[in-house]
Amino acid sequence: MNKADLINKLAEKKGLSYKIAKIAVDTIIESIKRAIINGERVEIRGFGSFSPRHYGAYTGRNPKTGEKVQVKPKRLPYFKVGKELRDLIMESKKD
């Protein structure tokens, strides 16, 4: 499922035009993106949370060539699945 599918589903479910549903999806994603870029923690009840993680610099290797590469320190959000969603996913695996 991709963004266009999400927009179509949302339009269908809420009786919105494609245009409005697209604005809604884009606005919601933008809000979350902005918070993540700002280093904020984002918590969505029943779904999951994104929390900022810092990773230090290290010397890695290009797995193809074996060449050494310096990896710069970076920030990445860590996604933790919410309990409700985790249970839904586990249930689906059972059958």
Added chain:
Amino acid sequence: MTKADIINDLYERLGYSKRECANIVESLFDIIKEALSRGENVKISGFGNFVLRDKKERKGRNPKTGEEMIISKRRVLNFKLSQVLKEAMNQK
């Protein structure tokens, strides 16, 4: 940031009532949840991908008691950030 902030941003953008905006936000997450619980990955370009992975049954240990136990096969959810967003977060 919580759902209330997301709802507020949508309210400012759409001008619909807070209640309708809350409804839309809730529906969007429900749609994503439904897809994932059907076993479908969800890809949001410019943001990231929610990817399901099936883990085999394996042996593990209870870290508290040291007791050996079987960890049942399971499905887990990973989030992979988009390259574009990764770069936006790490530009200096």
